Amino acid sequence: MVHQRNYDIVAITETWWDDSHSWSTALDGYKLFRRDRKGRxxxxxxxxxxxxxxxxxxxxxxxxxxxxxxxxxxxxNKADILLGVCYRPPNQDEEVDNLFYKQLNNVSGSSALVLVGDFNLPDICWELNTAEKQQSRKFLECVEDNFLSQLVSKPNRGGTMLDLLFTNRDGLVGDVEVGGRLGHSDHEIIESSIIGEIRRNINKISTLDFRRADFGLFKRLIQRVPWETVLGNKESRRDGCASRRKS
Structure with missing residues (x-):
C-alpha cells in the first residue's frame, strides 16, 4: 500500500516491535527510524x-x-522541517506526560514543526478546545503554550479522535484526510501533504550528450586508425599472455 500510494513519509504508532522477532521491518526505498517500547x-x-x-x-x-x-x-534558504511521531498510552502517568511536554517545549522553537501520533485523549473537544479530565486540559495547555494547531477534524477510531496532527506554521500542512486502514489496524489512516520545499539527495552521474557530437569528425578519426596494426599487436600480446600462463 505504501508504494501504491507513493507516500514520502509514513508514521506508525503501536508497532509492537522488539528484538524477539526475526522478520524484517525494512521497506524498499525507505529509511526506517524506530523507537521500541522498553521493558514491556x-x-x-x-x-x-x-x-x-x-x-x-x-x-x-x-x-x-x-x-x-x-x-x-x-x-x-528554506527552513528545515522537524517531524515527530508519538504514542501516548491511555493510562500514561502525569510524570511521563510532563517529560513529553518538556520535550515538545525544547523542539517547538523550530520554525517548521509537524507532530503526529495517537494521544488517547478522547475527551478533548478540539472544536472548542475544552476537555473533561485534568490530564487532557494540561495537554491542551501545552499545545497552546507551544503555538500548535491541531488539524484533524474527523473521528479516526470508533467515533473518537485519538490520532492527531499538529503544526506550528499556517500553510505548512494541507490536504488532511481521514479514511482507509493499514493492515489489520482498527484506526483510520490520516493522510496529509507537507507543503514545504524539501531537499532531496540526488546522485549526480555524468553522461555524454551525443546529440551535440560531430559524427563527421568522429568518422574521419576512426578511418585514420591503422586497425590491422592495432589489432595485430593486440592479438600478439594475447598469444604471449596465453603462452606465459601455460609455462
Missing part, C-alpha cells in the same frame, strides 16, 4: 521516510516517552 510489550513508534529525502534522526534521552523526532532538510 506493546507500544512503539516508527517513521518510514523515502530514501531520496535528506533526513537525520534526533536523539532524545527520555526512554519513558514513546516519541521519535527527525529533521528533514529544506532546500537552500
Amino acid at each position: 510489550r506493546g507500544g512503539g513508534v516508527a517513521l518510514y521516510i523515502r530514501g531520496v529525502l535528506d533526513v537525520i534522526g534526533i536523539e532524545t534521552n527520555d526512554d519513558e516517552v514513546e516519541s521519535l523526532w527527525v529533521k528533514i532538510k529544506g532546500k537552500a
Whole structure:
C-alpha cells in the first residue's frame, strides 16, 4: 500500500516491535527510524521516510516517552522541517506526560514543526478546545503554550479522535484526510501533504550528450586508425599472455 500510494513519509504508532522477532521491518526505498517500547510489550513508534529525502534522526534521552523526532532538510534558504511521531498510552502517568511536554517545549522553537501520533485523549473537544479530565486540559495547555494547531477534524477510531496532527506554521500542512486502514489496524489512516520545499539527495552521474557530437569528425578519426596494426599487436600480446600462463 505504501508504494501504491507513493507516500514520502509514513508514521506508525503501536508497532509492537522488539528484538524477539526475526522478520524484517525494512521497506524498499525507505529509511526506517524506530523507537521500541522498553521493558514491556506493546507500544512503539516508527517513521518510514523515502530514501531520496535528506533526513537525520534526533536523539532524545527520555526512554519513558514513546516519541521519535527527525529533521528533514529544506532546500537552500528554506527552513528545515522537524517531524515527530508519538504514542501516548491511555493510562500514561502525569510524570511521563510532563517529560513529553518538556520535550515538545525544547523542539517547538523550530520554525517548521509537524507532530503526529495517537494521544488517547478522547475527551478533548478540539472544536472548542475544552476537555473533561485534568490530564487532557494540561495537554491542551501545552499545545497552546507551544503555538500548535491541531488539524484533524474527523473521528479516526470508533467515533473518537485519538490520532492527531499538529503544526506550528499556517500553510505548512494541507490536504488532511481521514479514511482507509493499514493492515489489520482498527484506526483510520490520516493522510496529509507537507507543503514545504524539501531537499532531496540526488546522485549526480555524468553522461555524454551525443546529440551535440560531430559524427563527421568522429568518422574521419576512426578511418585514420591503422586497425590491422592495432589489432595485430593486440592479438600478439594475447598469444604471449596465453603462452606465459601455460609455462
